[in-house]
Amino acid sequence: MLSVQVTADRRLTAREVPEPVPAPDEAVVEVAASSVNRGELALIAMRGEGWRPGQDVAGVVAAAAQDGSGPARGTRVVGLAEQGAWSERVAVRASRLAEVPENVTLETAAALPMAGLTALRTVRDLGSTLGAKVLVTGPRGGVGSLQVQLARLGGADVTGLVRAPHSDASESGFVSRLDDGAAFDAALDAIGGDTLRAVVGALRPGGHVVWFGSSSAERTALSIYDFVGHEGVSISTYFSYAQDPLQDADDLGILLRLVEQGTLRLDTDSRWPLTDAQAATERMSAGGVRGKVLLTADA
Secondary structure, three states, rough: EEEEEEOOOOEEEEEEOOOOOOOEEEEEEEEEEEOOOOHHHHHHHHOOOOOOOOEEEEEEEEEOOOOOOOOOOOOOOEEEEEOOOEEEEEEEEEEEEOOOOOOOOHHHHOOOOHHHHHHHHHHHOOOOOOOOEEEEOOOOOOHHHHHHHHHHHHOOOOEEEEOOOOHHOOOOOOOOOOOOOOOEEEEEEOOOOHHHHHHOOEEEEEEEEEOOOOOOOOOOOOOOOHHHOOOEEEEEEEEHHHHHHHHHHHHHHHHHHHHHHHHOOEEEEEEEEEEHHHHHHHHHHHHOOEEEEEEEEOO
């Protein structure tokens, strides 16, 4: 079967590899689509030759888990693999798979796992957002667009902070800069650096930031004086790898129901075959991505 691997010069190529050998609690999924996550770009640069990237996966169960757990053979599913999801087939822990409703396409579902779970859990970390003013940085990305929608579903008044050159600044609720005296109750930040410092300065006393990314690649310089007028502001961090994988299926089920109802929209930036994985990651790295970059198993 074909699977995308890292080459010696840190590029990607699709090669023939052996079929997956699942553990007793793993199902084998015939992959229809996967998606490219920003964190995977960093891992590609770090891991050695032969490493196989990819976590988000949507497809059909080709072989159910031997221990009897999880979806049956033939079930349409979405979930998170440990690695190697950019393949024609992949083994996935049954506890990390959720059944996809019939009126949700597998390509749509493939955009959900990492981005959707991150969005759901970071919004959840804010506590009640009913009537709260919430700031989201990077609101047009795969995670940010879902955070905006989920926070609004929770009753929040959401403002998205976008880069100045983007026309999104004219979209309702989106701004390209934070005005002096802006007062938010909570924020979700994926940028770090000077942006996180500005976010702290835009919060009311007692506000809270969930910091889950550092796309700026900048260090954040904060001193105690940055909190004058913003006393009691707290910052918590979110790491996807530190979450309970036994909760994945339930949380994916929540997101799938919202998609099925039409209350949660998933945006796709572009679609690429496995053989064009290198181009797909270059598209992701280029910036200005609106929604998810998908890899599909068909040519």
